[in-house]
Amino acid sequence: MSQNMRSDKEKDRIKLLITGGHLTPAIAVIERLRKSARWDITFMARQYGHEESRSPASELREIPKLGVPTIAIPAGKIPRLASLKSLSPLVRIPLGFFHAFFHILLLKPDVILSFGGYVSVPAALAGWILGIPIVTHEQTMGKGLANTLVELLAEEIAISWEDTRQHFRKKVVLTGNPIREAILKGTKKPVPMKLKGAPLLYVTGGNLGSKKLNGVIRSGLKAFTENYRIIHQCGFRTGEDDYQSLDLARNELPGERKHRYLVREWLEAEEIAWILMHADLVISRAGANIVTELAYTGNTTLFVPLRIAGGNEQLENAKLLTSAGTAEIIEEKDLTPGRLLAKVAQMLEQSEVYRKHAPDARRIVRTDAAKRIEEILETVYEKKNAKS
Numbered sequence: 001m002s003q004n005m006r007s008d009k010e011k012d013r014i015k016l017l018i019t020g021g022h023l024t025p026a027i028a029v030i031e032r033l034r035k036s037a038r039w040d041i042t043f044m045a046r047q048y049g050h051e052e053s054r055s056p057a058s059e060l061r062e063i064p065k066l067g068v069p070t071i072a073i074p075a076g077k078i079p080r081l082a083s084l085k086s087l088s089p090l091v092r093i094p095l096g097f098f099h100a101f102f103h104i105l106l107l108k109p110d111v112i113l114s115f116g117g118y119v120s121v122p123a124a125l126a127g128w129i130l131g132i133p134i135v136t137h138e139q140t141m142g143k144g145l146a147n148t149l150v151e152l153l154a155e156e157i158a159i160s161w162e163d164t165r166q167h168f169r170k171k172v173v174l175t176g177n178p179i180r181e182a183i184l185k186g187t188k189k190p191v192p193m194k195l196k197g198a199p200l201l202y203v204t205g206g207n208l209g210s211k212k213l214n215g216v217i218r219s220g221l222k223a224f225t226e227n228y229r230i231i232h233q234c235g236f237r238t239g240e241d242d243y244q245s246l247d248l249a250r251n252e253l254p255g256e257r258k259h260r261y262l263v264r265e266w267l268e269a270e271e272i273a274w275i276l277m278h279a280d281l282v283i284s285r286a287g288a289n290i291v292t293e294l295a296y297t298g299n300t301t302l303f304v305p306l307r308i309a310g311g312n313e314q315l316e317n318a319k320l321l322t323s324a325g326t327a328e329i330i331e332e333k334d335l336t337p338g339r340l341l342a343k344v345a346q347m348l349e350q351s352e353v354y355r356k357h358a359p360d361a362r363r364i365v366r367t368d369a370a371k372r373i374e375e376i377l378e379t380v381y382e383k384k385n386a387k388s
Helices: 023-033 058-066 084-107 120-129 145-150 162-167 181-185 211-219 221-227 242-251 255-260 269-278 288-297 310-324 337-349 351-355 358-362 369-387
Strands: 014-019 039-046 048-050 070-073 111-114 134-138 156-159 172-174 200-204 229-233 261-264 281-284 301-303 327-329
Touching: 014 023, 014 084, 014 120, 014 369, 023 039, 023 058, 023 288, 023 369, 039 058, 039 084, 058 070, 070 084, 084 120, 111 120, 111 145, 111 369, 120 134, 120 145, 134 145, 134 369, 156 162, 156 369, 162 172, 181 269, 181 288, 200 269, 211 221, 211 229, 211 242, 211 337, 221 229, 221 242, 221 255, 221 261, 221 337, 242 261, 255 261, 269 288, 281 288, 281 337, 288 310, 288 358, 301 310, 301 337, 310 327, 310 358, 337 351
Parallel strands: 014 039, 014 111, 039 070, 111 134, 134 156, 156 172, 200 229, 200 281, 229 261, 281 301, 301 327
Antiparallel strands: none
16 A cells, blocks of 8 residues: 555654744644644743743643643744843853753654744754754745754755745745634634624734834723724733733723723634634734734734834735735834824725735635645655655
């Protein structure tokens, strides 16, 4: 019987170590792999999602929900600019390597799959030294700092966008950026917000939230809730009070206006699917993963790209959807409550223009990205076995 004809139960079990700081594509791939009995998955995460505030990494909360054992290592972030603040993360880089090496030596994975982020560097280096093949995935239009290093060690490099090909020296495979099943299938879980009423805005700064966006919403909350309903994912950072201050601002709203604003630190994928179905406008940072999901759903979006993101990558990500016709950009330096209100009103007045381009946005997304990555992992595993 040929390899292709054998069932999952008859095929060899593959021990896979997944690592990386980009959560949503990792979840999407795990959801795909968990449908097969062939995969024995472990996840290696960073300890902290935000080093300065020591916020626990979102992966440590979300990955175990998928039934995947999760290991945290004290990896240090590679600084883009030298400063006194960068010394502490630098010390943690060799510490992270030794932790990764120890765990990988014990686990003996067949393949390592990286989703970028600084935690992937010690894991990839340890795996390479131990002779374990590495597959890495790049979500952005350019090349992340971590993948600049991991590229040198990787057996295969998967990319999300055709334009990313030029940034890598090795041969790459265009897979697309994996999307979580709840978003793909529209598996919805309602949040406590009235379905009817004023236009609904969804504000998000990603997993950790955006202090800039949070501050602007807090300052203009009375004006925003005069004409709009808002669901706001503000992020979670230990020792920082964004959620508390936003909730306090909500409690100070008059009468029924309190019910026009819902603030949460975190939203499940099923809740986001519900929100995106009902939102009239999304106001968001422009990380590669939220851009991919918004391309698929076709939501009208106002992006506020993060200015300090490496290589201006968030601006390039946002341009994918401004070119498609479903989005606009407001620069962070121009972001004030008044300007944001004016831009929101303008975009809602022209909502039909943006909505008609939703099919154009969806066409740039590859919905089978997780399947393509699974096929690469199987090929790399089989190639490794053929050599041994």
